[in-house]
Amino acid sequence: MDPAGEPGSARRPLHIAMVAPPWYHVPPRxxxxxxxxxxxxVRGLLARGHRVTVIGAGEGADLRTYDExxxxxxxxxxxxxxxxxxxxxxxxxLAPDVVHDxxxxxxxxxxxxxxxxxxxCHCEVAGELGDFYRALGAAVSLVAISWSQRAAAPDLNWVARVHNAVDVGTFPFLGSKEEWVLWLGRFNPDKGAHLAVEAARAAGRxxxxxxxxxxxxxxxxxxxxxEPLLGPGVEFVGEADAALKRELLSRARCLLFPVQWEEPFGMTMIEAMACGTPVVxxxxxxxxxxxLDGVTxxxxxxxxxxPRAIEEAGALDPAAVRAHTLRSFDVSVMACAYENVYHRVLRAASRKSRHRLPMAR
Incomplete structure (x- = not known):
């Protein structure tokens, strides 16, 4: 059982300072x-009665480090x-109860x-980033977003594993899918867009x-x-905003995710599954x-x-795909898990404070 899911003592509302990265609005456009x-x-924690102050850049931040x-x-x-x-x-x-960075x-x-x-930890923790967290030691309580990520550096100061999540209710569900397939992400070699095109063509999609x-x-x-692969049957639509992303994810036969590295999570997978769209x-x-192989x-x-998996994806039940996502990757599940993490680190800090020796008079 994931430690973040352990039941805790009576919960009190907390003031959480949520520090976002500086690169995009919160949420992004x-x-x-x-x-x-x-x-x-943030929305999940507010729904659970907590106070949250967002520190970030642009829209959505209560305290802005950059206006844009x-x-x-x-x-x-x-x-x-x-x-x-x-x-x-x-x-x-601010003097919050806990900082979540x-x-x-x-x-x-x-x-x-x-x-x-x-x-x-949203990124790979091997190499220099792992050294960075290792140097910080007990000053920070690390949360892994997957067991795979945590296993890559088991000696870090991990306190829990909490999978990322989405607000499933904000993603449209379509029980009948169209015949084309979708690739969505950053055009980085590690994301394998060229492999997605080759697989789709081999499947005749x-x-x-x-x-x-x-x-x-x-x-x-x-x-x-x-770019050399663009042409009949391969359409590039640019970067998708929140509305276009949801439209594409809900209509596609499946999302292709031919990842080429040990990605610690992959948000587009659960976004597709929230729409009832299977992931290959x-x-x-x-x-x-x-x-969940053979289900989502x-x-x-x-x-x-x-290519064969693309064809087999058509036999999967979109309702079962969405139902599993709601149970496992909805924001309510993630918010509950992080609430447990906050209370656990606060209890640990309290114990540490009580056990400090008094200063000599």
């Missing part, structure tokens, strides 16, 4: 998986650093305050590509690997934790197995 998850979590998110500067260090410095100043004034540089300030800091082209590496990959994915990272989609080991 288009791409922005972390910001979308953060906004859903510096989305065009993704990959540069200074927006993160400026964001972290301003957030730290806001936190001194989703940013990269923000956790650096955790060592300088007594308020417990919970950090959700047309495909719609909807994705972000912001960073130079994304534009380069698109020019070299994806490669077995990497958290995919087998998210997709098909998980395959090799790209050559995807």
């Amino acid at each position: 288009g791409y922005g998986g972390i910001e979308s998850m953060t906004a859903d979590l 998110p510096p989305s065009g500067r993704i990959g540069e260090p200074f927006p993160e650093v400026v964001h972290a410095a301003k957030a730290t100043r806001f936190l001194r004034r 989703h940013s990269l540089a923000g956790p650096l300030s955790a060592c300088g305050r007594s308020t417990p800091t919970v950090v959700t 047309s495909i719609v590509l909807a994705g972000r082209l912001t960073e130079e590496c994304e534009r380069e990959y698109f020019r070299e690997r994806v 994915a490669l077995n990497r990272g958290a995919v087998p934790e998210v997709v 989609g098909h998980v395959r080991d090799e790209a050559g197995q995807l």
Whole structure:
């Protein structure tokens, strides 16, 4: 059983400072998986009676580090650093019960305050990012978004595993799907858009590509690997905003997720499943934790197995896909789990405070 799901003692309303990354509005207008998850979590916590102050950039933030998110500067260090410095100043004034940080540089300030800091690790924790969290030690309480992610660095100061979630009720359900397939995400080689096109063509299906082209590496990959594949049966619609994303996800025969790295979660999978749309994915990272093989989609080991899985996806029941998503990946489930995390770290901080030796007179 996931520790975040353990029942706790009587709950009291908390004041939670929610620190979002600086790159997009909360929720985002288009791409922005972390910001979308953060906004859903805030709504879920408010529904459970907690007070939440959002520190972020642009719309949706109660305290703004940037009036307009510096989305065009993704990959540069200074927006993160400026964001972290301003957030730290806001936190001194707020004095919340707990800080929940989703940013990269923000956790650096955790060592300088007594308020417990919970950090959700949204990225791969191997390499330098793992070293970063390792150096912070007990100053932050880390939450993994999948068992796969946690297993990659088991020595970090993990306190729980909480799967990401969506507000399932905001996604339209269609019980009858169309014949084309969908790929949705960032045009990064790790997302495998070119493999999705090849699988769709091998299955005799047309495909719609909807994705972000912001960073130079994304534009380069698109020019070299994806653009030559465009033509009959392959349509590129650009980056999808919240409305277009929901329309595409609800209508598609299936979502293709030919991920090429150990992705720690993958929000588009549960967004598709919330619409009753099955997911056809490669077995990497958290995919087998998210997709219930044979019920909410098909998980395959090799790209050559995807065309047949696309055909088999048509036999899956969209109502069962959505029902499983509501039980396992709705925002109400995630908010309850994080509430348990907050109370656990507060109890641990209280015990630590009581056990400190008094200063010598």
